[in-house]
Amino acid sequence: MTALVWEYLQEYENEREEVLDAVETVFRSGRLILGKSVKGFEEEYAAYHGVPHCVGLDNGTNAVKLGLQALEVGPGDEVITVANTAVPTVTAIEGAGATPVFVDIRPDTYLMDTDQVAAAITSRTKAILPVHLYGQCVDMTPLTELARRHGLVILEDCAQAHGARQHGRMAGTFGGVGAFSFYPTKILGTYGDAGGAITSDDTVADNLRHLRYYGMKDRYYVVRNPGHNSRLDELHAEILRRKLKRLDGYLEARRALALRYDEALRDTELVLPAVAPGNLHSYYLYVVRHPKRDEIIEALKGYDIALNISYPWPIHTMTGFAHLGYREGALPVTERLAGEIFSLPMYPALSHDVQDKVISALREVLATR
CATH class of the missing domain: 3.90.1150.10 (Aspartate Aminotransferase, domain 1)
Known part of the structure; x- marks a missing residue:
């Protein structure tokens, strides 16, 4: 038995009744897609971070990809990030049509060396993507100043940093979008693939909601193309609501x-x-x-x-x-x-x-x- 399987089984035994109650709640609701559970989780996760918006998505990779697209990052743009991260960080950048540009890391924290970012900025740079690796935040003070000075956007990869803080401020709240994974092994994880993005920008939040649902604003009417089928489902949302309290x-x-x-x-x-x-x-x-x-x-x-x-x-x-x-x-x-x-x-x-x-x-x- 692998360590990850052992971890999952132990957690399930500890929380089994609550997980099964979440399943029963959703199955008896009659609504399996974008219902009360998704709405409830989005409101509660946004409130946990002190921001107005959370948009539930199908996985953490698409939280990065759609987050970039919602920030209007796409073909021809460069995104500065690091190479010591999970592959999905970089595949998401390329999935948005942009080009990843790597800087090195600090030898003590293994996080982005923010002193190298300025030299990596070119006329094509559109975004900086810090990865809050292993559970702590990249130094966001110089990054936010660089972004302001050069007119760049920031997307924070928070897949490994649920609940992390820097100077009292929560991971995911420094940039235009904070992208999260709720994969089973994450600090806050469900029992399958799931993800989400938080933002304080009303327009970015609207973009994310359109992008996750075929580019539609209203049912059957597309306002953004291409869109995606990238919705958080009700079952995982309801499980996450229970686990968020923990x-x-x-x-x-x-x-x-x-x-x-x-x-x-x-x-x-x-x-x-x-x-x-x-x-x-x-x-x-x-x-x-x-x-x-x-x-x-x-x-x-x-x-x-x-x-x-x-x-x-x-x-x-x-x-x-x-x-x-x-x-x-x-x-x-x-x-x-x-x-x-x-x-x-x-x-x-x-x-x-x-x-x-x-x-x-x-x-x-x-x-x-």
């Missing part, structure tokens, strides 16, 4: 687990997660570093512990993105860290006993390296 509890549990890792491993040779000044980390992942990463992961298999790497291949080095014209060596920090990072188990239902087993095994393995 989100602060999920975050509290993750932060407590991260603190236990910090205290137990700070005297080892592992490089532990660094929290940037002003950030409140949500710990979607607890990512550590070691130059002998692969040896460590292999040795831990002997303890029946399987660990994940997010992400072992920077996007610009993949053959599927060779058309972007990058070569190995173009992003040296990204490339070096991709060979050293790995994640320790992190989910709210993780027991102290299991966590202690991981810590003990990891310390034993590190002692032999």
Whole structure:
């Protein structure tokens, strides 16, 4: 059984009655698409972030893609982002017709190096797309100033940063759109694919609602073309409504687990997660570093512990993105860290006993390296 399956089953056992009640509520409502559950979740998720609009979508990839399109980013435009992210970030940019342009990352937080963004801006640049990776925010102060100065839009990829904050402000509220994934393993996840986008801009919100529903404003009347079939369905929306009430509890549990890792491993040779000044980390992942990463992961298999790497291949080095014209060596920090990072188990239902087993095994393995 994989760690992700184990995590899902534990969570389901803890919340089974509420999940099944959500299913029963939707199935007995007689409305399965864009009904009360979607509307309710959108209102509640927007309120959680202190913004007027949330638009429910079918997945996090389309939250990025449609978010860019709603901001009028498209063919001929460039979008500045990073290569140490999940592939969907970049496929969404290309899906909107734009071209991704990569900058390197900071070696301490693994987040976009905002000092490199200004030099990447060209006459074709239309947007900056910071990825709030692993659960904490990119430094948004210089990015918002650059966007203002150059007339650019910002879309925040918040797929891994539900509930994260910077100087008290929530991830997803700095730019024109905050794009979220509600994939099952996310901090706030449902039992299938789902996504959403938040915004404070009425026009952008209208654009998103049109785009997710074939480009229609009213039934059968298209105002934007091409549109998409990218609606959040009622079932996932109702499950998310129930789980949203637990989100602060999920975050509290993750932060407590991260603190236990910090205290137990700070005297080892592992490089532990660094929290940037002003950030409140949500710990979607607890990512550590070691130059002998692969040896460590292999040795831990002997303890029946399987660990994940997010992400072992920077996007610009993949053959599927060779058309972007990058070569190995173009992003040296990204490339070096991709060979050293790995994640320790992190989910709210993780027991102290299991966590202690991981810590003990990891310390034993590190002692032999």
